Amino acid sequence: MKAGEAISRSELPLPLVARGKVRDIYAVGADRLLLVATDRLSAFDVVLPQPIPDKGAVLTQLSAWWLKHLEDITPHHLISADPDEIAAQVPELRDAAGWQRRSMLARRAAVVPIECVVRGYLSGSAWHEYRTEGTLAGEPLPAGLRESERLDPPIFSPATKAETGHDENISFGQMEAAVGAELAAELRRRSLAIYERGRALAEQVGIILADTKFEFGQLPNGSLILIDEVLTPDSSRFWPKDRYAVGRGQPSLDKQPVRDHLEALVQQGKWNKEPPAPDLTPEVVEATSLRYRDAFRRLTGHELDAFPTLDAAGPPRATTW
Ligand SMILES: Nc1ncnc2c1ncn2[C@@H]1O[C@H](COP(=O)(O)OP(=O)(O)OP(=O)(O)O)[C@@H](O)[C@H]1O
């Protein structure tokens, strides 16, 4: 495999724990994980046949960058996203290919079974709930809000982590019943703090972070840490600020070329939105890759290729801490 080649699936000489929709997860000893972000892309809840070049590296390096900027708010799982450092700590990977830059070495945690969703704009399933019930996460909202309207303050709207199928939105009371009042309050507090930091930072570079999802886990000593990916286009809705207008759905900063392509096929009667997904054209693949890299560059101020060895704000190895 060539360096930098897009991959849909990794095969590494480590014990495989699971393959998620996007990540392949391997065990590193008893207490660490290698989280490998492949270049798989899903849209309309189906995984597309073509991988998107650089998508996995963007997700991993962007998460690493955010985690560094969130350390004063929450401890997290990342040990390193720097290939040299990972190879030094995981000798099995020294002769393996295809994992560099797309992988995080992380502390393994017991996952809290709640999707910690924060919404700063009214969209998606929240817009649907509001339109039909007048509520969000079971709590009433003021009347007269429009689609994509900004929510101040942002709202914590948890969901269950479904093993299969769709996550289900739950009320804060249901979350308290599931994990206990104390943990629920702490998850809400941290999630809102992280989102507020992220929303403000993204807005400065022309990205509206409409909503996002965090996951947390517990270490054997009981401490609560932020895990998984953080504030990426996959875990969040990224909208281009210069195209924003209330009262309608918004274009997606990353997946719009894919969505437009698929919608056109549906219009032409060539696809019914059920798996298997149709092929993407090379132009759509390239346009999508460009958008992921653009989001990365806008947020971090670095080209993906020049990262992580350059970081004006931090130590030379910016993703190792
Ligand atoms: N530090 C960690 N310890 C234990 N599990 C983790 C840690 N970080 C992430 N995970 C888990 O690894 C998986 C990441 O894989 P992936 O993102 O492909 O998952 P997915 O949730 O199945 O798919 P999607 O995010 O597309 O819904 C998630 O199940 C997440 O809960």
Ligand SMILES: [Mg+2]
């Ligand atoms: Mg995930």
